[in-house]
Amino acid sequence: MTTSANGTPEGPLPSDIPTDADHMIYERKKHTMSNLYESEVEYFNGKPKPPQKKPRSAETLLAEVMMWRARARQNRAELRAANLEHAAKISELNSNCKKLRLKAEAAQARVTELEGATND
Structure with a gap:
């Protein structure tokens, strides 16, 4: 300069x-x-300084911990309910599948029986 x-x-x-x-x-x-x-x-370097956080009191921290624990319990309960619902649907589908398999076997036996009767 x-x-x-x-x-x-x-x-x-x-x-x-x-x-x-x-x-x-x-x-x-x-x-x-x-x-x-x-x-x-x-x-x-041109980057802004991060905002300074105020230190939190022990009561505030304890309240936050209790809040997160309550949320975790709620999430676990919701997951358990969803898993039970899912298990019930799977059980129902398995039952329906078994019924359909038995019907298909009976129909196949009937077809075999009818084919044997027509060949005679």
Whole structure:
């Protein structure tokens, strides 16, 4: 950067424009700043800082744990009910399948019997 006669900075001249090598040096420095926290490095990289969360009280944490446990119990109960429903449907389908298999065997026996009677 250059300064004007009154001391104010002027815009970059073509000779002051950073080169690819300058950019690579900056990138290397940016990732090796060990004295800065990661969030500050991200802030310098153009990423916003994450919002700071307030610490929660023990009562709040206990209430959240109890809520999650209640939801887990509710989910288990719903799954058990769905499994019982599913098992009942499977049992009904198996029963219907067995009945149809018996009917098919009886029909096949009748066909065989009728074919034997016509051949005589």
